[in-house]
Amino acid sequence: MTVIDEIYQGDRANSEPGRPRIIALANQKGGVGKTTTAINLGTALAAIGERVLIVDLDPQGNASTGLGIDRRDRNTSTYDVLAGEAPLRDAVVATAVPRLHIAASTMDLSGLELELGHRGDRAFRLRDAIGVLNKDIDPPLDYTYVLIDCPPSLNLLTVNAMAAADAILVPLQCEFFALEGLSQLLQTVEQVRANLNPSLTIHGIVLTMFDSRNNLSSQVVADVRQFMGKKVYDTMIPRNVRISEAPSYGKPVLVYDLKCVGSEAYLKLATEVIQRERELRTTH
Numbered sequence: 586m587t588v589i590d591e592i593y594q595g596d597r598a599n600s601e602p603g604r605p606r607i608i609a610l611a612n613q614k615g616g617v618g619k620t621t622t623a624i625n626l627g628t629a630l631a632a633i634g635e636r637v638l639i640v641d642l643d644p645q646g647n648a649s650t651g652l653g654i655d656r657r658d659r660n661t662s663t664y665d666v667l668a669g670e671a672p673l674r675d676a677v678v679a680t681a682v683p684r685l686h687i688a689a690s691t692m693d694l695s696g697l698e699l700e701l702g703h704r705g706d707r708a709f710r711l712r713d714a715i716g717v718l719n720k721d722i723d724p725p726l727d728y729t730y731v732l733i734d735c736p737p738s739l740n741l742l743t744v745n746a747m748a749a750a751d752a753i754l755v756p757l758q759c760e761f762f763a764l765e766g767l768s769q770l771l772q773t774v775e776q777v778r779a780n781l782n783p784s785l786t787i788h789g790i791v792l793t794m795f796d797s798r799n800n801l802s803s804q805v806v807a808d809v810r811q812f813m814g815k816k817v818y819d820t821m822i823p824r825n826v827r828i829s830e831a832p833s834y835g836k837p838v839l840v841y842d843l844k845c846v847g848s849e850a851y852l853k854l855a856t857e858v859i860q861r862e863r864e865l866r867t868t869h
């Protein structure tokens with residue numbers, strides 16, 4: 586029995602069978618916690634009963650590596666899926682965490698934009714691949730959440746993620762320039778909504794690498810909350826060395842050290858995400 590089984594308390598899975606909720610982790614800045622949040626929010630959601638697929642859409646493949654997927658085990662990757670050469674289910678591999686799977690990426694993904702050129706469906710490759718994921722498969726892959734880990738840019742890969750997603754979750758690092766770039770990101774979301782995906786929403790903004798001993802960190806939190814209001818999750822992810830150590834062991838922090846403050850924060854974020862899901866469903 587794993588630690589994840591220990592904290593699993595009954596089935597709280599998403600109530601819409603057959604259709605996963607698709608959340609893209611996006612921010613064109615690198616190093617803000619997208620991948621860390623994909624891995625650990627994914628693990629936390631799985632720990633409380635959800636069935637989660639992480640789609641690694643960054644050519645760097647940090648989410649795949651951080652979940653212990655060896656490069657040799659990436660025979661079929663998200664590149665093959667977006668290139669139209671394989672169905673998404675062929676790229677899916679199980680992780681050591683029960684109910685958490687990943688579609689791994691490889692460096693090939695960085696050439697995709699050029700390869701697809703101006704094909705009419707180039708922005709919808711991922712949407713269409715996820716659309717058929719839960720169907721016509723025996724046994725069914727009935728995921729309740731798909732989390733897409735985006736690369737650090739607003740390129741075709743991120744646009745594919747936004748066109749496929751129900752909502753965007755934005756990790757924002759508690760640093761001086763945190764808000765810089767956010768308006769550009771929100772503008773891109775607006776463009777995607779206008780042209781590709783009218784129902785795209787902002788799920789929320791999660792403040793990452795918060796350091797309570799640092800006055801600047803607190804000031805950034807105050808500014809972001811003032812600017813973005815209720816869109817900011819109550820949960821903040823603290824700067825925590827256990828979070829940064831875990832990927833080198835190929836483990837989510839919840840498996841590496843369940844009791845550390847980083848694990849606690851990601852579990853709290855997962856409950857908040859599920860709570861917000863319920864609110865979104867009743868208001869739409």
Ligand SMILES: Nc1ncnc2c1ncn2[C@@H]1O[C@H](COP(=O)(O)OP(=O)(O)O)[C@@H](O)[C@H]1O
Binds near residue numbers: 614622793822823847
């Ligand atoms: N809460 C945190 N505490 C300490 N280190 C963190 C935390 N979140 C992320 N990191 C580290 O910061 C670096 C960048 O995080 P990452 O999730 O890879 O960002 P992104 O995917 O946005 O580029 C990584 O080395 C990661 O381990």
Ligand SMILES: [Mg+2]
Binds near residue numbers: 620621643647735736
């Ligand atoms: Mg990343």
